[in-house]
Amino acid sequence: MIRLTTCLFLFLFPLFVNGQEISVRIFSKTKPSTFVFTPLDGAYKIITQNGDNIIVKQGETVVFSKYENRVLFRTLAGVKGLTDTVRVIPLKGENTFKIRQPANGELPKTLCGKVKVYIFPGSLMILNIVDIEAYLPGAVRAEAGRKGPLEYFRTQAIIARTYVYRHLNRHILDGYNMCDDVHCQVYSGLITEQPIIEACKSTAGMVLVDSDTALIISAFHANCGGETASSRDVWVMAEPYLIAVKDTFCTKYKPTLWQRKITLGDWKKFLISKGITVKDTLSMIPVTSGKTVRVHDYLILGIQVPASEIRNYFSLKSTFFTITKDDSNIIFTGRGYGHGVGLCQDGAMAMALEGMSYKDITRFYYPGTFITSIKNAHAPAMP
Ligand SMILES: [Zn+2]
Ligand SMILES: [Zn+2]
Numbered sequence: 001m002i003r004l005t006t007c008l009f010l011f012l013f014p015l016f017v018n019g020q021e022i023s024v025r026i027f028s029k030t031k032p033s034t035f036v037f038t039p040l041d042g043a044y045k046i047i048t049q050n051g052d053n054i055i056v057k058q059g060e061t062v063v064f065s066k067y068e069n070r071v072l073f074r075t076l077a078g079v080k081g082l083t084d085t086v087r088v089i090p091l092k093g094e095n096t097f098k099i100r101q102p103a104n105g106e107l108p109k110t111l112c113g114k115v116k117v118y119i120f121p122g123s124l125m126i127l128n129i130v131d132i133e134a135y136l137p138g139a140v141r142a143e144a145g146r147k148g149p150l151e152y153f154r155t156q157a158i159i160a161r162t163y164v165y166r167h168l169n170r171h172i173l174d175g176y177n178m179c180d181d182v183h184c185q186v187y188s189g190l191i192t193e194q195p196i197i198e199a200c201k202s203t204a205g206m207v208l209v210d211s212d213t214a215l216i217i218s219a220f221h222a223n224c225g226g227e228t229a230s231s232r233d234v235w236v237m238a239e240p241y242l243i244a245v246k247d248t249f250c251t252k253y254k255p256t257l258w259q260r261k262i263t264l265g266d267w268k269k270f271l272i273s274k275g276i277t278v279k280d281t282l283s284m285i286p287v288t289s290g291k292t293v294r295v296h297d298y299l300i301l302g303i304q305v306p307a308s309e310i311r312n313y314f315s316l317k318s319t320f321f322t323i324t325k326d327d328s329n330i331i332f333t334g335r336g337y338g339h340g341v342g343l344c345q346d347g348a349m350a351m352a353l354e355g356m357s358y359k360d361i362t363r364f365y366y367p368g369t370f371i372t373s374i375k376n377a378h379a380p381a382m383p
Pocket of ligand 1: 170171178179180184185
């Protein structure tokens with residue numbers, strides 16, 4: 001009974017450790033059948049599933065390819081192997097290697113850690129098994145850009161780390177933790193930008209939790225336009241820390257106004273796709289205050305149409321807009337960029353430039369949350 005209770009507890013609240021390893025699928029967008037591996041420093045051991053192994057030294061090249069549903073690897077010296085699964089292990093932990101695919105334009109990556117390769121329907125499954133802290137700087141650069149003050153990157157490092165630990169099971173049914181594309185977090189490999197590396201290092205193991213010490217949904221977007229959106233309005237999922245916050249920081253530094261015109265014909269097609277029976281042009285326009293305020297739903301001929309659905313249909317820059325018309329067009333006048341939920345990146349950048357800390361910034365955009373060590377956090381029971 002005690003064991004059952006323990007198992008149930010671990011299932012509901014998996015425990016985390018600082019510096020845990022994750023498996024990241026590399027080239028998950030292009031799914032190559034061939035790739036080239038080159039040690040940049042130090043040597044690597046290539047091990048087949050039978051335990052046969054070879055050593056590859058710095059600068060040597062190994063080509064891995066899919067061959068009759070098995071993995072074939074060849075060195076330039078002519079050493080070959082054919083196996084179902086192959087592992088590539090560094091002889092020293094800090095070694096790095098380059099991985100590239102000759103068949104298409106996806107950029108090469110510099111990585112560290114281990115590699116595991118096997119056949120996945122139609123292509124090679126290339127997994128990089130890497131310490132989360134070594135993975136983070138590359139993920140932060142992809143999500144947060146290359147330039148900014150240290151406190152901005154510290155904030156982004158904590159957000160990215162929280163995201164990784166909360167989504168460790170995202171691809172678990174496929175046999176790995178995360179992909180390297182926008183579906184999870186874009187991961188271009190190891191980076192050289194020192195402020196980002198320093199930001200990750202100085203916040204190592206820190207994550208954002210709610211009052212129950214559960215990892216939060218660390219949502220963020222480019223620019224809120226002066227007011228963030230609540231998750232309930234955008235995703236129909238209320239979280240006490242993803243609520244609307246008035247933001248005077250992001251609007252100080254960047255113009256965030258945008259306008260978009262579409263024809264009345266296109267608007268009519270959209271309304272019909274929502275099951276709205278259009279009578280005349282005037283009735284197609286929702287009555288609004290005329291001011292640019294966040295509106296969750298527009299009432300059009302008695303039917304509520306969420307702003308997020310209008311945004312998605314017309315690829316608008318944000319859900320923060322008002323609707324007017326001229327003789328032949330519908331005009332959206334809006335503010336900000338992105339879904340508007342959680343942290344506003346331009347606002348966080350402005351706060352950091354004004355001398356505020358990552359604690360001030362996360363408290364502002366995720367009210368009621370705390371920063372703690374991953375050892376004290378747990379995943380929510382129903383992520
Ligand atoms: Zn993914
Ligand atoms: Zn903002």
